[in-house]
Amino acid sequence: MYFSTGDCAAEDKNRVWAETLSRTYFPLSAECHNTAEFRGELRSWSLGILGLSDMECDGVLYHRRRTDFANEKDSSLLITIPHRGDVHFKQAARSTKCSPGGFLVERGDMPYEFWHARRNKLWVLKVPTASVRARLGATDRLGALTFDATSGVGAYFAGAVRNTIDNIDVIPDAARELAGQQLLELLCLAMRSDDRLLSSASSTIRSAHLQRAEQFIRDNLKNPRLSSELVAESCGISQRYLQQLFAENDLSVIGYIRDERLTRCDEALKAANDTSSVASIALEWGFYDQAQFCKHYKKRFGCTPTDTRRQSRGETKREH
Incomplete structure (x- = not known):
């Protein structure tokens, strides 16, 4: 799927951008820092049980509220990899900043705020919480944690995400499911190697x-x-x-x-x-x-x- 705000009227951009991301990830609201000049593009793909997206947009603030997930049966995690600048995240008692060279974990079953002040490029994975729990155990400690993606398994994981996006148009459906499974295993391996989880x-x-x-x-x-x-x-x-x-x-x-x-x-x-x-x-x-x-x-x-x-x-x- 591809979406751009290019044809949207200025007064509609907050709503349309929020609706687009809500369809891609889960319900949330968006507040563009400069609504009149806001530009956003989003490409997204299904990799079996995982969702993968490549997003580029101007400064924005996202809210995930209790009413957004009150009736959700299955929860998800978002894994965000920023490229052009810092992203900020607040959930429960944790506030964190993730810079290029790292990745951030966001729990979808709790309220949160996510923002970046200037135009940024993000890769985002939507991962079923149950799938991560089946590999790592309890996921309650993962929210608002950032992980290194410049070395070790973390770098291998980020590289695999890049390779998948670069070649997604020539990957058949069966191979996309396999790619999703591989990314899930690499993600969990990267997180498991972090001493904080232990x-x-x-x-x-x-x-x-x-x-x-x-x-x-x-x-x-x-x-x-x-x-x-x-x-x-x-x-x-x-x-x-x-x-x-x-x-x-x-x-x-x-x-x-x-x-x-x-x-x-x-x-x-x-x-x-x-x-x-x-x-x-x-x-x-x-x-x-x-x-x-x-x-x-x-x-x-x-x-x-x-x-x-x-x-x-x-x-x-x-x-x-």
């Missing part, structure tokens, strides 16, 4: 043990031997202690494993160009009983796996 969730020995156990589970979901016994053994703790750690957070080890696997299955089912059957996707992620898989999936997502697959492919359910 220290912020590990203020006590017990929370450190829980985080280590959760990460081991997320990294081994395809292992058919994954069990509370294997998790405990790999983390060097007893099964009883492991169960206590999860119980303190109103979870069970088996329930946590099942929910993480369901999230990965849901991602695969929503991939329109994935030719795998529902049964093979379930089996790949550790579900060996199809009836139980369908039961748990419907309870979690409110529809059957087959319905999700049909919807992702634009199919309609056949009437009998």
Whole structure:
């Protein structure tokens, strides 16, 4: 999709620009610093479960308010990579600045303010919160964090975003979904390598043990031997202690494993160009009983796996 404010009347620019970004990301409001002279261009693409956009616009202030997401079922994160100048962000008790050479994480399930004073160029990824949670754990600590994109995995991630945008017009739909998956994995790897994510969730020995156990589970979901016994053994703790750690957070080890696997299955089912059957996707992620898989999936997502697959492919359910 491509949009430009070039033909908009000055009095309509705030509204039209806000509506355009709301369709691309999620509902928000926009206040152009100089409405009469404001110019904005936006290109956006779907990469399977991810959205990617290339935006260039003059100074603007965005608001995301509680009323904007009160009825949203699924939340998203925005990953912003600025190019020409600083962007500023405020969410909850955090205020931060992200400069070129970094990237910023914005939580869509909380109010925020985002602004840049002068014309800027931004790359923005819209990422399902559940997909990041399935790879990193709790996402509440991510809002308003900035990450380095000049070295290491962060630079590789930013380079992959650039390469995707530069070649998007010649990438077929199936390859776009694959590119989206690769960008998601690189993003999470870049964030996981940041010490703040480890220290912020590990203020006590017990929370450190829980985080280590959760990460081991997320990294081994395809292992058919994954069990509370294997998790405990790999983390060097007893099964009883492991169960206590999860119980303190109103979870069970088996329930946590099942929910993480369901999230990965849901991602695969929503991939329109994935030719795998529902049964093979379930089996790949550790579900060996199809009836139980369908039961748990419907309870979690409110529809059957087959319905999700049909919807992702634009199919309609056949009437009998």
